[in-house]
Amino acid sequence: MSVLVFADSSEGKFKKTAFEVVSYGKKVAEQLGTTIVVLTINATDSSELHAYGAEKIITVSNESLGTFNAKQYASIVTEVAKQHTATVVVLDSSIDGLYLAPIVAVNLEAGYASNTVSLPSSTSPFTVKRKAFSNKAFSDTVIATETKVIGLAKNSFGIHENTTTGSSEVFEPTIIELGVLSEKVKRVTGTVTIADADVVVSAGRGLKGPENWGMIEELASVLGAATACSKPVSDLGWRPHSEHVGQTGKPVASNLYIAIGISGAIQHLAGVNASKVKVVVNTDPEAPFFKAADYGIVGDAFEVVPKLIEKLKAFKQV
Numbered sequence: 260m261s262v263l264v265f266a267d268s269s270e271g272k273f274k275k276t277a278f279e280v281v282s283y284g285k286k287v288a289e290q291l292g293t294t295i296v297v298l299t300i301n302a303t304d305s306s307e308l309h310a311y312g313a314e315k316i317i318t319v320s321n322e323s324l325g326t327f328n329a330k331q332y333a334s335i336v337t338e339v340a341k342q343h344t345a346t347v348v349v350l351d352s353s354i355d356g357l358y359l360a361p362i363v364a365v366n367l368e369a370g371y372a373s374n375t376v377s378l379p380s381s382t383s384p385f386t387v388k389r390k391a392f393s394n395k396a397f398s399d400t401v402i403a404t405e406t407k408v409i410g411l412a413k414n415s416f417g418i419h420e421n422t423t424t425g426s427s428e429v430f431e432p433t434i435i436e437l438g439v440l441s442e443k444v445k446r447v448t449g450t451v452t453i454a455d456a457d458v459v460v461s462a463g464r465g466l467k468g469p470e471n472w473g474m475i476e477e478l479a480s481v482l483g484a485a486t487a488c489s490k491p492v493s494d495l496g497w498r499p500h501s502e503h504v505g506q507t508g509k510p511v512a513s514n515l516y517i518a519i520g521i522s523g524a525i526q527h528l529a530g531v532n533a534s535k536v537k538v539v540v541n542t543d544p545e546a547p548f549f550k551a552a553d554y555g556i557v558g559d560a561f562e563v564v565p566k567l568i569e570k571l572k573a574f575k576q577v
C-alpha cells in the first residue's frame with residue numbers, strides 16, 4: 260500500500276504545484292500510516308522533492324515524453340500506481356492534471372475527486388472537501404472505491420517543508436502508440452505564466468483599447484506578475500487568448516489578483532475567485548467586483564495605476 264504523487268515539471272523544472280502535491284501526499288500517507296511514492300517525468304533534479312516529504316522517488320527520463328500527452332502520461336502513472344499498490348493517487352489541478360486524472364481513474368477503476376481543497380477529514384469512509392459550483396460552495400465527498408484519485412486545487416494546501424531521506428529509482432515505462440502527437444510546443448506567454456504566478460494583474464474593457472496596456476505590463480513587471488484579461492478584451496483582439504481568464508478561460512488561484520477596469524461579471528468571478536487576495540480598481544462604486552474584493556479602489560485606472568507603479572518602485576528601492 261502507498262500514496263502515489265505525480266510531481267509535474269516543465270522543461271526539467273518542477274512547477275510550484277509539484278511541491279504542493281508532494282506536501283499534501285506526505286500528509287495523506289501519514290494519515291493512512293503508509294509511505295509516499297513520487298513519480299517525476301523528465302525532471303532535472305528530482306531529489307529536490309525530499310525537502311517536501313518525498314520518500315521513494317521514481318524518475319522517468321525519456322526524450323519522447325518531452326511534450327505532455329495525457330494518454331501516455333496516464334499510462335505511466337497507472338503502471339507505477341499498480342507496481343506500488345497505490346491506494347491513493349494525487350495529481351495537481353492544472354490543465355494537464357485535469358486531462359490526466361480522469362484517465363488514470365478509469366485505468367485504475369478508481370473514484371476521482373477533482374478540485375479537492377483539504378486533507379481527508381476521515382480515511383474510513385475516505386472523505387475530502389472539494390470546491391463546487393464554480394467555487395461558490397464546498398462539498399464533502401466520500402470516495403468509496405478501493406483506489407482513490409485526488410486532484411488537488413492549487414494553493415489550497417500550501418507548500419510545507421518536511422525534509423525526508425529516501426531513495427530514488429529509475430523507471431523505464433511502456434511507451435504506447437499514440438494517435439495524436441505534439442511535435443513541438445511554442446510558448447505564447449511571457450516569463451510568468453498565469454498557472455504558476457503568485458500575482459496576476461488583469462485588466463478589462465475599462466482600459467478602452469489595446470494601446471493602453473503598457474501600464475498594465477509595467478505594473479505586472481514591477482510585481483513579477485503574470486498579465487491576464489477579461490473575455491471581451493481577448494475577443495476584441497486587444498490581448499492574446501492565452502490571457503483570457505474566467506469560467507471559459509484559464510482559472511486563476513493566485514495569492515494576489517489585481518483586477519483593473521473589470522466589472523466582475525459572474526463568469527469572470529467564477530474563474531478567479533479562488534485567488535487569496537483580490538484588489539479591484541474601478542470607476543463605478545456599484546461594480547459587482549467590489550462585493551468579491553478584499554481591497555477596492557474606486558477610481559480611474561489611468562490615474563490609479565501610474566500612481567501604484569510609482570509607489571511600488573519607490574517601495575522596492577527602500
Ligand SMILES: Cc1cc2nc3c(=O)[nH]c(=O)nc-3n(C[C@H](O)[C@H](O)[C@H](O)COP(=O)(O)OP(=O)(O)OC[C@H]3O[C@@H](n4cnc5c(N)ncnc54)[C@H](O)[C@@H]3O)c2cc1C
Pocket residue numbers: 462463464465466488489490491492503504505506507508519520521522523524525526527530540541542543546558559560561
Ligand atoms: C457563457 C459566457 C461565458 C463567459 N465567460 C467569461 C470568462 O471566462 N471571462 C470573462 O471575463 N468574461 C466572460 N464572459 C463575459 C462576461 O459576462 C462579461 O461580459 C465580461 O466579463 C465583461 O468584461 P469587462 O469587465 O472587461 O467589461 P465591462 O463589463 O464592459 O466592464 C468594464 C468595467 O470597467 C470599468 N471602467 C470603465 N472605465 C474605467 C476606468 N477608466 N478605470 C477603471 N475602471 C473603468 C467600468 O465601470 C466597468 O465596470 C462570459 C459570458 C458568457 C455569456
